[in-house]
Amino acid sequence: MKIRRFAAFGAAVAATALALSACQSPGSGSDDNGGDDEGLSQDTAVTFGWNQSFYEYNGDSSTGNATANAIVLYLMNSAFRYFDEDLNIAQDTSFGTYEKTSDDPLTVEYTVNDDVAWSDGTPVDAADMLLSWAATSGHFNTLADEEVETDEEGNVTNQGDNVYFSGTSVASSYIIPTPEISEDGKTITLVYDRPFADWEQGFGIGVPAHVVAMHALGIDDATEAKEALIDAINNDDTEALAAISQFWNEGFQFGDSLPDDESLYLSNGAYLLTDFVRDQYVTLERNPDYNGDRPANVERVTIRYNGDPMASLQALQNGEVDVIEPQATTDILQAAEALGEDFTVLTGDAATYEHIDLAQNNGGPFDPAAYGGDAAIARDVREAFLLLIPREDIVDTLIRPLNPEANVRQTNLAVPSAPNYDAIVAANGYEEAFPAVVDQSSIDRATQLLTDAGVTTPIDVRIMTDSLNTRRQNQLQIISDTVNASGLFSIVDASNADWGALLSDTSQYDAAIFGWQSTGTGATNSDANYRPGAINNFYGYDNPEVTALLDEIAVTTDQDTVTELQGEMEAFLVQDAFGLPIYQHPGVDVYRNSIEGINPIALSPTVFWNYWEWDVTGDTAGEPTSEEATEEATE
Template sequence: MKISRFLTAAVIAGVGALVISGCTPSAEDDSGLIEGSAISVAWNQAFYSMNGFTSYGNATANNNINYLVLDGFNYYDNTPALVKNTSFGTYELVSEDPLTVTYTINEGVKWSDGTAVDAADLLLNWAALSRALDTPDFDPADFTDPETGEFTDAFPTDVVYFDSGATPDAGLGLVSQTPEVSEDGRSITMVYDAPFVDWELSFSSPLPAHVVAKNALGITDNAEAKQAVLDAIQNDDAAALAPISSFWNSGFNFTSMPSDTELVTASGPYMITDFVADQYITLKANPEYTGENKPTIEEITIRFIPDPLAAVQALQNGEVDIISPQATADIKTALDGLDGVTVLTGLEGTYEHVDLQFENGRNPENIFSNPLAREAFMKTIPRQEIVDTLIKPIIGDDAILRNSQLFVPGAEGYDESVANNTSLDYEQVDIEGAKALLAESGVTNTDVCILYAANNPRRVNEFALIQQSANQAGFNVTDCGSTEWGGLLGTPGAYDASLFGWQSTSLGVTNSLPTFQTGGINNLNFYSNAQVDDLVAQLNVTFDKAEQITMLQEMDKLLWEDFYGVTIFQFPSVTAYSDRVQGVDPSILAPTIFWNAWDWTVTSGESTEG
């Protein structure tokens, strides 16, 4: 029997058969793990990096997996509320002035290879996420491959550069002094140069320092490798930090199971044990994990199925047990015909948008460096037609235009921001107005190549609607669609406009600010506005909610007046799972369905032989 319920979308302020390996599952061990239990989940994009903190690896497809294999100090549940993960470690606010925080790893917490998680891992995390030790004024733009988005072999070997996008006025960028390491080697204490409103969210899950140093410095012993990291950072040793930063940037990028299995060393409840390019990645319960989030299911395989209808078919055929495809009218109809499946629908914390490249576009004249050309193109984007054609058939009247870069529809401050941010000027297509602006711009090369997910049917349809409309105004819209679109985002010379979704990962007021700040990790279109940067800096240290809303409204207005690009809609969500699995309860925030994978359970009954 199919059960449907509507997921209530939290208002974000500021923005088949059960697959069993073997036959009947074994009895539970003391941790609750069912030996031999396995399920499969479908996802629409392949994994490609275990470092989700770089400009290249920062993608949902990666971070869904990384969330389960890399443990951290906190996470969001689906309320959503921030949960302190005290079984991994603790953090203590030592002082408010200056803002001082101590992070401590619990005794006995280990990596999957048995090596202790300790201060070396934390200190490397600080160096990477603060960029405090980076070579000054280095710009990596000339060393980025426009075909892949990765750094080229020509990248200088003597440069210290951590590709985390940190800026000196936010997050760990505000911790410019090297943290103090405790005598027992399990804690670091960080002193901020200035207050930071979202300090609890600034210290992400660390990567294994010993793996980094072994590869970067040619060290074979784990303890020596950890000490080398500590020495390099504490002594600001550029000769050692250069290869360390280089490996941190690129060493965890892989599209199939690496021959060096140390690269998948994990600290979370699961670890990567198998990975076939463009097909699937398999996670197995980490035997060294001692935290509270111990899994019940021993093995989870994430199968990469870009076509949402194919994902539905896989669920129906028993090839996968859980799917969360991009919602379309066809998907809703197909799921309505399935029995033995629970379907959850609603809205999620992701919004669709088109961004324009202010610099480093593919067009030889860099067309969107011209504000009149940007304004003209925005007038051609058929936002309402996209919503009416592709989204309303799924969720009905809940499908509305999103008219803010910073506020979710329904959030406090949204209506007032929309009334003042000029977004309503782009509610309807204005071809004649676009023609006039394009002529006035003086642009002679009107090529606009749009990057999007070429294997995503909804995005293919959106691209076609935009292309047809913009061409009527004199633009020559060409296809930069790619199955590797995620790694290409922000790559100089790769495209002129991009069509994709931003997914909220937290409720922090600073959550979306790196998208618009000069040099921010999510600033993929080379946008820069001194007033916006000033507002970002103020928001980073403002704790009063009313003042935050006022500043966000001002910033939203500036973004639209700069012809940054357009927002289109809040994502409709659909999750469906077989009645042979329980505990699936998606969150509006990333990592959505995976946030409580350790709570998933296999229902009783006959198993399917694997």
Template structure:
């Protein structure tokens, strides 16, 4: 599932920050220890900062192979990782942040991680050098390489990180980043270094020597060398995408600075990672090998743990899944708690389809009525009753686009956002709205979803029947590669889950801003953009919630789409394992991989 909107941010006034002391005690790698984890979607990119690569499927693997200045623990507390380096707010006016990487932090190919890596990551994330408009492949949604202008296809482009000046480098080699507008998310706007600068330059410019390659990146950025930046951006955007072990000549795209490095990758089956002996950038693991096996069928993952083929699984939960796990008895440990993920249906505003004003000669009001009719006809309660409540008895409709249930501000926002008129399966009211607007039925709606996900297949079946009664003909657009197809013009609507990776009030900014990196719908509302501008510099928690409530109301008023439910969570793991813990935030079960323990194989 896509992540970008929920991956960048922390209100510094709202969350405690803890520190992992540098040179902390680290466990030694135990030889012949191996853990196999089931996951439901294969990795397809080693750069999760691009608009197409920004997905949980990629992020969970990169959490093992990349390191950063901080991470969240199971209690959603932000932990400073001083084994990697430090970030320091050295000035409030203008807001200036100093980034220092420790001298002993290296890439898995032995090259030092340094300021140039940070500099490239900043250039890519901020879009500082971006110019013109990018071109995207209509079928895949992936950016097309450019030979005339610079465009780093960053998922967070247009957010607070874009409001920064060209960094400076101090005498000690630390990078200082100055904001033109203060940002409440300065701790998370740039938490790591992304992909290795020397690899990007080697691939883009044909430079073999790593230090020369880094120098070329440094010079291109500091001198605004457009010709070189075009080449660097094309590689950054596209070269790190792969669905299997690359050919030997291309294996430099696997280079990381984290605790593990990739040793095997079989398309659609598994990816294997080996612990690095020279790793010093964070808490070190004891498990020697981690294999992530791709099992799309949740019930099959329970069968695999029963057969001893895997050690941990966190399948999309249903009552059948929980019953199957409980039947394994003391052989497994089961943890159940809600996840920070919510299911939602989005409507496409910009593909010439039924929800696009262009279809009605530019009549935005008619398109809005069609969207309103659609989400009026959706019966959320039927979905909950049949798919979620059998597993989580107290499950309720998530009625906010920007607050998760139970979060401060949720109840107040729901009471005022106007969502109560939708989601009740009122086909008669929906038909009346379409008739009054003069829109003929049936209306074809091509809907995208994950066809290899049992719960989502069942969801589509329910939606198809519900909406047929209101004059909408839901066409089955299910596809196993759904993540890369979001925003492509062939689809009029889609449903999937947003996974939170931080506690930031700006978490959904890149979804709903008109220029947001995760805005797949083409939605544009000047009021929403302005409210996010105001929110990004608002450090008072109460005021933050008020601004978010206003955004929430705008989204419901525009009939952006409809939220459905918060995911019920189930983690099942071998009882012989120790240290397993899950976080509601991504990367969920992987967050403390260094604490995992398992008896060594004989």
């Protein structure tokens, strides 16, 4: 067996949930004409094992913002830029170009190439870019974030005739006024109302504008639909935008199988989505009309879903899948290394870090509303709870057997190997406020806080995490044992297999344990987690001083100054007892040696980033058929 260890990347990647990137030149023998099969691995298929099912095509919405969706969308759709294996930004000029034309005001022009089209034949153009801006800018919403009510799936239930797009982007929010579109409809000009350090990473294309407008406005012709959408945005037509925003929020959510309406899963990239069974698999096939620089070298890609890492490893051994990236445990690594010479194991720090966040907007134990609006009492209860999280025990029990050098992570803003990590940690105060080892002094401090607050103990706390993930369940058990033993809190297991879709519905939990996967190298990536109403701020967190520092970070180009500001900002998170970082995920990728070109990076989409370099040199697993899925469902 070949085992290759790869070191953690040193880039200062920040925490967020979603990514769409990749890089380098096409694999040897590939050409720029998607209709020419020279260099293509004929009749080839690669099957991946993954832990969470694809469930939504709109990766920019609050419900669709997840890595499980991003990896599929990455294979389906091209973009202006991507990250190479060294995490450098590269432009995909076969898709389009962008250029900063002014620094004062910051002005950027994006142009989509004439030959780029959606898989229904409709050109990709400035209408798609305009919709992406409008939907993620927040400028058109007439329903305030604090007024939004959602169901268990995170869908807005009180939108009515209001405009409300559920996704937000700090980059889009800084683009004012409404972007202008060129006469040929291929170029859009973005003018920022302030400098923005991460402008090159902050804008792209999401869902097809013509599909949204056709469904929302009842228009049959794609060209007319795009024109109507552009008019609605340019004229701030609330009636039309209300319908457009509602479809944008909910129209691309998948049920249990592939929608009958093919417009809900169009592609403009290397692969077409051809089959889907929720929680079982997706199948993608090479797009014959793709003519960009990164054509699919493998004809068919299937992703099979199983949240049990050991079951995924067993599927690899049984020939049911070819590549897996399971959540690593000691048992997984030992079992992977015992597979034999036909498999390769890659290990190193992954792009994800584990953390626990507390809901402050659900009437529960960490919400001021539970104490008559007294924010100080709620803060003290949050601090008392976090003092009892045994982070050192978690790392020592679950992570160090995989990575002996692992330590408790002490910041949400940088990976442990990043050059700014130590400086942020020195400034934020996590180590002093929340010691990693829970001892009697921790319990005494927590007891005093709750006594002074006058709250009755024990306090029930519902913790939600992945019910199918072995390591997270072990982690929950370690936390429960320690917290329950204090007598101050009582842990209620609110684990759920659909935890990702439920994060936006804090009525389901009081604390959530999961991982943020880095999507880029920009300093503003964490903005989405802590700004009021931002896409990853599920918890109602709102500190004006944090928001002001986020604003300052966004316009600062000097890295040393950014680091200082990040330390200041995170100190407020510590003071507010927002939550705790726990550890950097250890990464394990395992694949059969008949697949070449597997080379994961420490950003989403991790192992999928260089799909055009994959090559099949021997036997691989076949993709599931609808008949197989029916059989599995009845067994």
